[in-house]
Amino acid sequence: MxxxxxxxxTVGILGAGRVGTAVARQALKAGxxxxxxxxxxxxxxxxLVDIITPGAAAVDAAEAAASDLVVVAVPLHKxxxxxxxxxxxxxxxxxxxxxxxxxxxxxxxxxxPRTSSEIIQDFLPGARLVKTLxxxxxxxxxxxxxxxxxxxxxxxxxxxxxxxxxxAVAGFLNRLGYDAVDAGSLVAGRAFQPGxxxxxxxxxxxxxxxxxxxxxxxxxx
Amino acid sequence: MEIGAYSFGDTxxxxxxxxxSTSEAVRNLFEGIVHADQAGLDYFGVGEHHxxxxxxxxxxxxxxxxxxxxxxxxxxSAASIIGTDDPVRVFQQFATADAVSGGGRIExxxxxxxxxxxxxxxxxxxxxYDQLYAEKLDLLMTINHHNSxxxxxxxxxRPTLDKLAVVPRPVNGQIPIWLATGGNAGSSARxxxxxxxxxxxxIGGAPHRFxxxxxxxxxxxxxxxxxxxxxxxxxxxxxxxxxxxxxxLERFYPGWHNLNIEMGRLRGWPAPDRRAYxxxxxxxxxxxxxDPDEVAERIxxxxxxxxxxxHFLQTDIGGLPHEHFIESLTLLATEVxxxxxxxxxxx
Numbered sequence: 001m002x003x004x005x006x007x008x009x010t011v012g013i014l015g016a017g018r019v020g021t022a023v024a025r026q027a028l029k030a031g032x033x034x035x036x037x038x039x040x041x042x043x044x045x046x047x048l049v050d051i052i053t054p055g056a057a058a059v060d061a062a063e064a065a066a067s068d069l070v071v072v073a074v075p076l077h078k079x080x081x082x083x084x085x086x087x088x089x090x091x092x093x094x095x096x097x098x099x100x101x102x103x104x105x106x107x108x109x110x111x112x113p114r115t116s117s118e119i120i121q122d123f124l125p126g127a128r129l130v131k132t133l134x135x136x137x138x139x140x141x142x143x144x145x146x147x148x149x150x151x152x153x154x155x156x157x158x159x160x161x162x163x164x165x166x167x168a169v170a171g172f173l174n175r176l177g178y179d180a181v182d183a184g185s186l187v188a189g190r191a192f193q194p195g196x197x198x199x200x201x202x203x204x205x206x207x208x209x210x211x212x213x214x215x216x217x218x219x220x221x
Numbered sequence: 222m223e224i225g226a227y228s229f230g231d232t233x234x235x236x237x238x239x240x241x242s243t244s245e246a247v248r249n250l251f252e253g254i255v256h257a258d259q260a261g262l263d264y265f266g267v268g269e270h271h272x273x274x275x276x277x278x279x280x281x282x283x284x285x286x287x288x289x290x291x292x293x294x295x296x297x298s299a300a301s302i303i304g305t306d307d308p309v310r311v312f313q314q315f316a317t318a319d320a321v322s323g324g325g326r327i328e329x330x331x332x333x334x335x336x337x338x339x340x341x342x343x344x345x346x347x348x349x350y351d352q353l354y355a356e357k358l359d360l361l362m363t364i365n366h367h368n369s370x371x372x373x374x375x376x377x378x379r380p381t382l383d384k385l386a387v388v389p390r391p392v393n394g395q396i397p398i399w400l401a402t403g404g405n406a407g408s409s410a411r412x413x414x415x416x417x418x419x420x421x422x423x424i425g426g427a428p429h430r431f432x433x434x435x436x437x438x439x440x441x442x443x444x445x446x447x448x449x450x451x452x453x454x455x456x457x458x459x460x461x462x463x464x465x466x467x468x469x470l471e472r473f474y475p476g477w478h479n480l481n482i483e484m485g486r487l488r489g490w491p492a493p494d495r496r497a498y499x500x501x502x503x504x505x506x507x508x509x510x511x512d513p514d515e516v517a518e519r520i521x522x523x524x525x526x527x528x529x530x531x532h533f534l535q536t537d538i539g540g541l542p543h544e545h546f547i548e549s550l551t552l553l554a555t556e557v558x559x560x561x562x563x564x565x566x567x568x
Contacts, residue, residue: 017405038407045410047444051437052406077348101488104337104347139426195489 008172009033012059012067014082016045016052019095020073022138024053026145030175033057037064038074039081062086069172071095071133072120077106079120088126091165093172095133096120099194117159117189128165131189132158132173132180135199144202145177155179155205157198157212159189179205183212191215222524222565224558225264225533226257226550227299227457230277231476234540243276249543250277251286256547258291260554264533266299266330266457271338274483274539281314288322296322299420299457299533300332300401304354305339307379308361309387315396316389324392330420331358332401333408353378358400362415365395399455402434409434413441413452420455421527427505428458432526455531456523459538460509461545462516462552469510470502472549476539483539509534513552517560524565532561 011032013020020036027034034056036049042058049058064070065086072082076096098109098116109116117131136144136156146153156178160166170180183191191212192198198211230250233241254265265287267280277283280298287296296318301311311329319327333354340347356376363374364387375381400417402408403424412419419438421431435454442452459477463469474495481493502510509516520532534553537546 016407021406047440048406048410048437051440052433077350099488100337102337104340104350106348139430197491200489200491 008068008168010035010067010069011172012037012064012070013056013073014038014061014064014070015073015075016048017073017075018138019133020071021052022141023071023073023095023133024056026141026176027172028053028055029142030177032175035059035064035067037061039078065090069093069168070127073133075103076109076116077103079123082124084124084126087124090127091162091168092124092127092129093133093169094120094129094131097134097194115187115190115193117186121161121186128160128162129186130158130160130162130165130169131186131192132156132169135192135196136178136202140202141176147177148174148179152204153177153179154202155181155208157181157183157189157192157208159183159186159192161186179208181205181208181212184216188212188216222520222529222561223263223295223455223531223533224520224553224561225262225266225295225531226253226553227266227268227533227535228253228277228537229268229270229275229535231537231539231541231546232274232276233543234479240273240540243273246276247283249546250537251283251290252543253537253546253550254283254287254294254296255290257550257554258287258294260551261558262294262550262554263558264295264297264531266297266533268299268535269302269332269334269339271342274480281311281318284327285314285318285321288318288327291322291326293326295326295328297328297397297399298330300330300334300399302334302339303331303357303361304333304350305343305345306357308357308364309382312361312364312387312396313389316391319391319396320389327391328397328399329361330399330401331361332422349378358415362398362417365391365398368394397451401457404431404434406434406437409438410441413438413443413447414445416442416445416447416451418451418453418455420457421529422457423507424459425501425507428456428507428523429505429526431456435527435529454527454529455533456527456529457533457535458507458509459536460516460534461536461541462511462513462549462557463545464512464552466511466515469512470499472541472545473502473508473510473536474498476537476541479539513556513560516553517557517564520557520561521564521568 011027013036046058071093073095121129144154173180230246232246284296356378370386371384399420400412401420461473501508536549
């Protein structure tokens with residue numbers, strides 16, 4: 001199954017925190033049909049969605065998961081509340097981070113040498129997971145966007161094991177206002193986790209490519 | 222509008238950059254609160270922190286001391302990390318301070334906390350966080366809203382209270398309990414649902430972008446049937462007042478830089494960037510750094526978006542020389558506050 005970037009019209013967002021609502025507003029601005037779901041019934045978040053992300057629809061998780069693209073933006077330690085069944089076969093952006101100094105230590109991630117996204121992919125075996133949107137601040141996401149080709153356009157890295165899903169996500173990032181740079185398979189996401197130079201800065205696609213190449217060479221992926 | 226300050230304690234630095242004592246930092250903070258009262262500030266908040274650079278670990282104890290040494294200023298936590306504390310103890314400490322103050326000046330602000338250090342310190346598991354926070358807030362509200370000394374409550378995070386005395390009772394029956402948030406929409410909805418006043422901590426980005434959150438808070442409160450004096454908004458932000466903008470920028474920068482270095486070491490951030498600092502210190506940035514005119518104008522500008530009843534600033538960070546902290550409190554009370562009042566009444 002192949003998903004072309006232009007085939008995405010609906011974006012489902014799981015999580016209505018600072019990241020989820022910022023992605024929702026930016027996706028609305030780019031012209032997508034946006035649905036937001038949390039662990040609560042849709043009616044309980046309808047006021048929140050109407051005021052914080054006007055134009056989006058408050059839905060239940062099943063309806064959000066049935067979108068062309070799903071963005072997971074829940075606190076990482078709640079990842080087990082995600083439904084592997086609902087996300088099977090879906091293109092899913094993992095915008096979450098394991099960031100112990102801020103969010104506290106979580107055994108599942110502290111005691112596993114893999115990146116957080118590899119652990120999430122394991123938990124969601126049927127999902128075509130793409131790690132991205134994790135290394136831009138939620139304020140910046142709505143402020144740093146530029147039209148394609150504009151000088152100094154900011155780039156975002158993506159990593160995943162499914163090429164067609166990555167192509168779809170690259171098209172989505174482009175419409176949000178960012179160049180997309182493919183870092184490689186999901187394990188390459190280590191190069192833009194918290195604490196890395198990529199995570200800490202703002203980069204053009206040329207700068208980002210160089211940083212990712214250097215980081216991947218260092219860890220041998 | 223009420224104008225105030227808040228602090229997490231600020232350990233001073235020796236000339237060689239080494240830290241001075243944490244007890245001195247607490248003494249300085251106490252003196253700052255007493256000074257703020259004398260200068261005429263409306264509010265002072267003490268924020269629970271547990272680091273060597275920010276050692277205000279025990280807001281209740283410090284506020285009880287300050288209650289005895291001040292005359293008019295309102296005192297509160299900013300915030301109490303309620304999820305990893307015992308709400309019975311928090312209530313008792315603040316009710317004790319309320320009794321010492323004579324009544325009506327003491328508040329509690331319940332917060333989730335912006336870092337994880339209270340979990341290992343008090344022996345809690347981070348993964349239980351939401352449950353801990355929700356239940357302990359509920360217990361704190363139950364104790365406060367009770368019309369007698371004898372409290373009954375049950376939940377999953379601590380043993381049941383069955384008609385147990387929680388004393389002293391506040392002089393005026395209840396203590397105002399605020400909910401602190403850093404801008405998560407769910408927290409605004411929660412405060413509105415519960416009918417609690419809400420305190421926004423705005424430490425980055427453009428403060429006026431918090432306006433939809435305040436709108437959500439008020440709409441949720443209205444929908445839940447809450448109205449009246451308890452539905453109100455305050456804003457906590459970083460800032461420093463000096464006679465001139467240039468001096469204010471120069472005074473605040475070293476401490477800001479130190480704090481960012483320290484947090485960067487912990488969280489893997491890059492070296493702090495002076496350009497980012499300067500950008501945040503200009504409208505519409507998050508830092509209220511300037512002369513009294515500029516800061517007053519920016520507070521009033523934000524009021525047009527937030528409709529907040531209190532604006533309070535954190536000034537002493539990263540080893541800010543104590544005299545600069547004291548002078549900023551003086552200017553906030555004697556120069557900024559009257560300007561804000563004048564600008565608001567002219568609207």
